Amino acid sequence: MVDQVLEQELRYLWHKDRSLKGSDCVILPGGFSYGDYLRTGAIARFSPIMEQVYDFAERGGLVWGICNGFQVLCEAGLLPGALLRNSTLEFRCQWTHLVVERADLAFTGLCQRSELLRIPISHGEGSYFADPATLSRLEQNGQVVFRYSDPDGRVTAEANPNGSLHNVAGIVNRRGNVLGMMPHPERCAEAELGGTDGLKLFRSVVESAMRVLTA
Amino acid sequence: MSAPPAIDERRLREVALTQDEYRLIVERLGRAPNRVELGMLGVLWSEHCSYKTSRPFLGQLPSGGAHVLQGPGENAGVVDVGGGWACAFKIESHNHPSAIEPYQGAATGVGGILRDVIAMGARPVAILDSLRFGPLPESRRHLEGVVAGIGGYGNCVGVPTVGGELWFEECYARNPLVNAMCVGLVRVDHLKRAGAQGTGNRLLLVGADTGRDGIHGASFASLELDGSSEERRPAVQVGNPFLEKCLLEACMDLVESDAVLAIQDLGAAGLTSAVAECAARAGKGARIDVSLVPRRERGMTAYEVMLSESQERMLVVVARGREAEVQSHFENWDLTSEVIGEVTDDGHLEVVDAGVGEARLPVELLTEAPVRRLPARPAAAPARLELARLPDLDDPGAVLLKLLGSPNLGSRRPVIRRYDHMVGDATLIPPGGDAAVIRIKGTRRALAVTTDGSGRYCRLDPQRGAQLAVAEAARNLVAAGARPLALTDCLNLANPERPEVYWQLEQVVAGIAVACRALEIPVVSGNVSLYNESEGVGVWPTPVIGMVGLLEDYEKRLPAPFQADGDFVLLAGGTGDDLGGSEYLKVVHGLVAGAPPELDLKRELAVHEFVRAANAGGLLRSAHDLAEGGLLVALAECSLWSGLGFRGPALRPEGGRRLDSLLFGESPSRFLLSCGSRAVPELQTLSRRHHVELQLLGLAGGDQFELEGQLRLSLPEMRGPYEGALT
Numbered sequence: 027m028v029d030q031v032l033e034q035e036l037r038y039l040w041h042k043d044r045s046l047k048g049s050d051c052v053i054l055p056g057g058f059s060y061g062d063y064l065r066t067g068a069i070a071r072f073s074p075i076m077e078q079v080y081d082f083a084e085r086g087g088l089v090w091g092i093c094n095g096f097q098v099l100c101e102a103g104l105l106p107g108a109l110l111r112n113s114t115l116e117f118r119c120q121w122t123h124l125v126v127e128r129a130d131l132a133f134t135g136l137c138q139r140s141e142l143l144r145i146p147i148s149h150g151e152g153s154y155f156a157d158p159a160t161l162s163r164l165e166q167n168g169q170v171v172f173r174y175s176d177p178d179g180r181v182t183a184e185a186n187p188n189g190s191l192h193n194v195a196g197i198v199n200r201r202g203n204v205l206g207m208m209p210h211p212e213r214c215a216e217a218e219l220g221g222t223d224g225l226k227l228f229r230s231v232v233e234s235a236m237r238v239l240t241a
Numbered sequence: 242m243s244a245p246p247a248i249d250e251r252r253l254r255e256v257a258l259t260q261d262e263y264r265l266i267v268e269r270l271g272r273a274p275n276r277v278e279l280g281m282l283g284v285l286w287s288e289h290c291s292y293k294t295s296r297p298f299l300g301q302l303p304s305g306g307a308h309v310l311q312g313p314g315e316n317a318g319v320v321d322v323g324g325g326w327a328c329a330f331k332i333e334s335h336n337h338p339s340a341i342e343p344y345q346g347a348a349t350g351v352g353g354i355l356r357d358v359i360a361m362g363a364r365p366v367a368i369l370d371s372l373r374f375g376p377l378p379e380s381r382r383h384l385e386g387v388v389a390g391i392g393g394y395g396n397c398v399g400v401p402t403v404g405g406e407l408w409f410e411e412c413y414a415r416n417p418l419v420n421a422m423c424v425g426l427v428r429v430d431h432l433k434r435a436g437a438q439g440t441g442n443r444l445l446l447v448g449a450d451t452g453r454d455g456i457h458g459a460s461f462a463s464l465e466l467d468g469s470s471e472e473r474r475p476a477v478q479v480g481n482p483f484l485e486k487c488l489l490e491a492c493m494d495l496v497e498s499d500a501v502l503a504i505q506d507l508g509a510a511g512l513t514s515a516v517a518e519c520a521a522r523a524g525k526g527a528r529i530d531v532s533l534v535p536r537r538e539r540g541m542t543a544y545e546v547m548l549s550e551s552q553e554r555m556l557v558v559v560a561r562g563r564e565a566e567v568q569s570h571f572e573n574w575d576l577t578s579e580v581i582g583e584v585t586d587d588g589h590l591e592v593v594d595a596g597v598g599e600a601r602l603p604v605e606l607l608t609e610a611p612v613r614r615l616p617a618r619p620a621a622a623p624a625r626l627e628l629a630r631l632p633d634l635d636d637p638g639a640v641l642l643k644l645l646g647s648p649n650l651g652s653r654r655p656v657i658r659r660y661d662h663m664v665g666d667a668t669l670i671p672p673g674g675d676a677a678v679i680r681i682k683g684t685r686r687a688l689a690v691t692t693d694g695s696g697r698y699c700r701l702d703p704q705r706g707a708q709l710a711v712a713e714a715a716r717n718l719v720a721a722g723a724r725p726l727a728l729t730d731c732l733n734l735a736n737p738e739r740p741e742v743y744w745q746l747e748q749v750v751a752g753i754a755v756a757c758r759a760l761e762i763p764v765v766s767g768n769v770s771l772y773n774e775s776e777g778v779g780v781w782p783t784p785v786i787g788m789v790g791l792l793e794d795y796e797k798r799l800p801a802p803f804q805a806d807g808d809f810v811l812l813a814g815g816t817g818d819d820l821g822g823s824e825y826l827k828v829v830h831g832l833v834a835g836a837p838p839e840l841d842l843k844r845e846l847a848v849h850e851f852v853r854a855a856n857a858g859g860l861l862r863s864a865h866d867l868a869e870g871g872l873l874v875a876l877a878e879c880s881l882w883s884g885l886g887f888r889g890p891a892l893r894p895e896g897g898r899r900l901d902s903l904l905f906g907e908s909p910s911r912f913l914l915s916c917g918s919r920a921v922p923e924l925q926t927l928s929r930r931h932h933v934e935l936q937l938l939g940l941a942g943g944d945q946f947e948l949e950g951q952l953r954l955s956l957p958e959m960r961g962p963y964e965g966a967l968t
Contacts, residue, residue, distance in 0.1 A: 027666060030683075056664075058397040061483025117392050117659045148661045150396075213663050218680065218795065220671075 054095025107156030113189025256283025318765025343386025363425030375414025455550025529582030626835025651966020707752030723790030735779020889939020
């Protein structure tokens with residue numbers, strides 16, 4: 027997707043690598059790292075490459091975790107909270123609607139605040155959980171980026187596909203450079219696949235990188 | 242000449258061989274086999290591995306065609322799909338393991354079929370699962386376990402599960418059917434074949450360590466399930482999808498390497514089958530040392546190592562001298578690999594354990610089990626359908642709601658959403674309609690894939706039932722805008738030692754052959770699963786057809802749901818008086834009776850050609866195959882899936898026919914089409930040219946589903962029973 031649709035240079039980073047090969051944005055994609063046998067993301071966070079990811083995030087580099095990548099970022103402590111088993115106790119692969127609550131991030135620069143995005147989820151452990159203090163800190167700091175909503179943008183219990191607290195679908199760190207989200211924007215970046223809302227997020231990242239380069 | 246040495250009946254039972262087969266082995270070997278040899282012969286001569294019972298019939302199936310690159314006999318069949326791409330696919334049963342242990346049985350079924358496709362050098366791009374259970378709620382445990390197992394494995398490996406079937410019928414209560422199909426893509430010039438070529442080349446065992454799991458699994462699959470089947474739980478293997486994922490990616494990286502000559506899956510009968518089949522395909526022999534096989538458990542004997550069915554293992558034939566290069570590649574994926582033997586040219590499979598001889602058998606003896614012919618006798622004719630005794634249909638709306646709420650016809654969403662059907666970013670038409678469509682990345686091409694089968698039709702007439710399954714699979718592909726290319730079949734039957742079952746097997750194969758010839762669709766791979774029977778109750782003959790079709794341009798794909806308010810809705814193909822075997826008869830009248838619908842294969846083909854021509858001309862907005870539930874259910878589905886209502890005049894039967902048969906009869910060779918208003922005259926002209934009946938039914942749109950003066954339902958009214966059918 028990044029190379030074919032976005033036409034950006036894509037470099038795969040092997041988990042045993044110890045260099046980010048000059049990446050401008052590091053994406054931790056979905057998948058089942060180590061089969062998710064222990065706890066999602068619990069082993070992947072010990073991958074050699076993760077040390078570079080910590081440093082990169084520390085320096086303000088863009089780190090984006092999608093699905094299993096989000097779970098890894100939480101396990102790694104780069105994002106607060108955890109992702110628990112879906113409240114349905116079942117895997118869910120379906121389209122969801124998301125309300126964008128932060129449009130000022132490198133990941134969402136091309137979105138409008140309160141804009142509605144249609145992006146699919148595909149996970150068994152996507153129920154966002156954090157203790158009450160962490161959760162209220164996230165809300166106060168405006169770190170909730172996406173919330174599950176109904177097609178009209180209402181954040182309701184029925185629109186919550188996995189039991190996430192406060193309908194959280196994606197959060198960002200305080201600094202705004204590390205984003206984690208359960209929905210899969212890469213699965214809706216081409217009209218043939220049923221939608222292009224995901225492309226907006228990828229384009230936002232490219233645009234923000236360009237701004238950095240030309241600044 | 243002395244009499245053959247006596248053998249303990251118990252020892253033969255353990256390896257599932259008969260006294261006759263044992264005598265033949267002694268005769269052909271010129272001596273009595275030792276215990277290891279007997280075990281190896283037992284698994285390879287099992288029905289599951291040798292097809293000894295079904296082989297006499299399978300030769301009738303047409304398997305050739307200009308685009309066929311590999312027919313039956315390999316790990317999977319392969320067809321050329323143009324643009325330098327080939328498609329490898331196969332279906333296989335995992336019925337017995339899934340009956341005993343639903344989650345692992347289904348999970349390892351998916352794992353096994355993935356490896357069959359990987360062995361051809363192809364990257365798996367789609368999984369389909371054809372599932373049959375006893376009625377709900379009693380079969381809930383089977384349904385839940387199997388669905389979770391398929392999702393648990395497929396989702397983790399990252400191959401989308403895009404289709405399949407789900408059906409409930411009493412005959413599957415003790416013997417659920419779990420058939421898994423995998424479809425993969427490979428560049429034509431990277432296609433691998435699993436022949437152990439070149440004397441001296443190395444046999445590399447890759448992947449999981451070998452344990453005691455699954456010993457005698459293949460033999461177990463060739464017996465009836467009985468009260469002691471629970472004790473066979475250890476013969477069910479446990480899956481490790483993450484290991485499979487690593488194996489998959491590592492093999493894909495090696496496909497282009499000329500150091501790798503062949504890849505072979507270790508499935509049923511484990512190492513014994515993998516080595517023997519590889520050697521047989523190349524007309525070679527092989528020598529392996531079981532002491533070199535990485536073990537999971539201590540103290541395993543040669544017998545156990547040779548018969549283990551531990552999952553996630555592959556045998557790779559590596560050019561001599563290039564072992565280190567290939568092994569270091571696997572190591573990069575944290576996969577264990579070990580050279581366990583080499584290709585020989587003496588036509589024997591020789592097994593040693595740290596130098597000590599354990600077995601030495603001619604490869605031919607292992608892989609060519611004697612054909613077993615059994616007595617056949619036509620099954621008792623099904624109950625006659627006395628239409629005159631059926632009450633008239635007075636409330637079509639109420640019947641429609643009842644049918645939409647039938648677990649056989651209701652929404653599959655509760656199952657589909659538990660499978661990742663989008664991973665890989667190639668799913669253009671998701672599961673739930675007629676056929677799923679998967680694009681071939683970097684090209685305009687796409688594959689349409691489907692599975693179809695009807696045990697009920699086959700119970701009533703196995704030959705016609707099998708033809709109907711082939712025709713419906715093809716119709717599914719045409720409805721998605723594709724041209725059918727080839728099929729793979731999984732024949733699920735009861736105990737063939739009963740003459741009626743053996744006759745059903747013969748009839749089913751004959752039916753598939755007839756339909757394949759008429760529709761020009763070759764059979765390129767397949768699987769036979771017999772002994773789906775418990776304590777005298779067997780499954781109805783259930784051939785499952787997995788079919789692959791091609792779209793040269795994915796922009797020509799056709800969705801099943803209505804597309805726009807105001808579109809015209811038409812019925813293509815004629816409707817006969819075909820209530821026999823229908824879901825309507827079963828659900829409304831409690832009957833499984835009559836003859837299955839009449840099928841005229843020439844007419845079937847004509848309708849396909851008409852729909853394809855109409856689609857090529859850009860005349861169609863949607864197409865949906867008419868199947869179980871008949872015309873009214875198909876119309877309702879198009880509405881429910883799109884959220885667009887339907888409005889048309891009342892449907893009245895002609896020529897003294899019955900209304901229920903018009904609305905709910907299951908005549909084949911029919912499509913529900915929708916198009917813009919301006920396309921109607923052209924469609925009518927085209928239909929006359931193809932001699933296909935075309936009837937305007939009404940308009941899509943609004944929020945009511947209405948046949949004027951006949952029935953009127955709101956979409957939410959229909960959605961209730963439809964969405965709740967599986968709960």
